[in-house]
Amino acid sequence: MPNIVLGVLASGRGSNFMAILREIQAGRLPAVVGVVISDRPEANVLKLAAENGLPAVCIERRNFASKDDFEAAIAQTLEEYKVDLVVLAGFMRLLGGKFVQKYYGRLMNIHPSLLPAFPGVDAQRQAVEYGVKVSGCTVHFVDEGMDTGPIILQEAVPVKDDDTPESLAERILAVEHVLYPRAIKLFCENRLQLVGRHVKIKAEKRDGNEN
Numbered sequence: 001m002p003n004i005v006l007g008v009l010a011s012g013r014g015s016n017f018m019a020i021l022r023e024i025q026a027g028r029l030p031a032v033v034g035v036v037i038s039d040r041p042e043a044n045v046l047k048l049a050a051e052n053g054l055p056a057v058c059i060e061r062r063n064f065a066s067k068d069d070f071e072a073a074i075a076q077t078l079e080e081y082k083v084d085l086v087v088l089a090g091f092m093r094l095l096g097g098k099f100v101q102k103y104y105g106r107l108m109n110i111h112p113s114l115l116p117a118f119p120g121v122d123a124q125r126q127a128v129e130y131g132v133k134v135s136g137c138t139v140h141f142v143d144e145g146m147d148t149g150p151i152i153l154q155e156a157v158p159v160k161d162d163d164t165p166e167s168l169a170e171r172i173l174a175v176e177h178v179l180y181p182r183a184i185k186l187f188c189e190n191r192l193q194l195v196g197r198h199v200k201i202k203a204e205k206r207d208g209n210e211n
Contacts, residue, residue, distance in 0.1 A: 004188040005034040007083030009074070009091040014045030016089040016110060019177035020184060021052060029181050030188045034081035037074055039093060055081065061093070071099040078103075085187055088142065089180075097144050105194050107142040108187070110180045112172045114138060114154055119147035124172060125165035135159050135168060137176045139183035141194065150197045152183045 008017050017036065023029035036049035041058045049056035057077055064070040078086060088109040100107065113123040115138040118130075127135040136156040143149040157172050186192050186201060193200040 004031045004084045004184075005082055006031050006184070007034055007078045007081060007086045008036045008045075008049075008089050009086065010036065010038055010045040010089040011040050011043055011092040012045065012090045014043070014048045014089070015173065016176055016180055017045050018048060020087065020089070020181050023181040023185075029185050031085075031184060034083050035077060037077060039091070045089070067096055068098060071096055075099060075102060085184065087180075087184065094146060095142065100142055100144050104143070105141060106187075108152070108180075108183065109140055109142050109147070109149070110176050110183075111138050111140065111147045112169060112176065114156065115140065115147055115151060122165070124169040127159060128163055128165050128168055133159055135172065137172050137179055139180055141199065150194060150199045152186070152192060152199045153179055155179050 006020070008020070010017055020029065021033060024031055024033065033054050035055040035057060036045060037057045037059055038046050039059060039061055041060065046056040046058060059070065059073050059077065061070045064073065084106065086103050086107045088107070111119070111123060113119070113127060114134070114136045117132070118126040124135070134156050136154060138154045139152045140147070140149040141152065155175050157168070157175055159168060189204070191202040191204065193202060
């Protein structure tokens with residue numbers, strides 16, 4: 001089976017991108033990164049992609065008359081690189097309906113809370129201020145809402161009494177770096193079945209038999 005081609009969309013430092021890339025380079029994730037796209041020319045993720053010999057493309061919103069035109073340019077680039085799965089890794093824009101519909105079921109995001117709790121920005125601050133005892137992270141397929149898509153994987157992270165938004169974010173991020181590649185691997189192995197808003201995980205096949 002050929003490797004799944006990933007298209008990574010990111011706006012910032014690229015830590016989740018690097019976590020995914022390390023799993024690929026270690027031979028634990030049957031995928032290749034086809035292209036990294038950022039909406040910010042100064043984003044560190046573009047530098048990291050270039051340093052690793054990967055196509056790094058900046059597509060800025062301000063260069064397009066409309067949101068649809070901007071997202072159409074992103075989609076065109078993804079198609080040029082024959083991307084199978086679009087991975088949002090800190091992409092700080094809510095994608096529109098046309099784009100989401102085009103890639104629905106092959107468009108993933110990771111969010112630093114146990115959705116549906118604390119969607120949107122500053123999820124870690126929301127968790128600390130609310131006083132929850134457990135937070136975590138969620139990998140989900142993207143739909144047209146704000147962090148409302150079908151959930152693939154979640155993992156809990158305890159919230160300590162002395163946590164700040166920053167300290168909680170740091171511990172959640174360490175879990176993200178494990179959980180996101182795991183979810184992508186399930187996709188690459190064709191083990192994710194999307195039924196309505198439920199994601200079912202098929203049993204792993206070994207030696208031709210399902211366990």
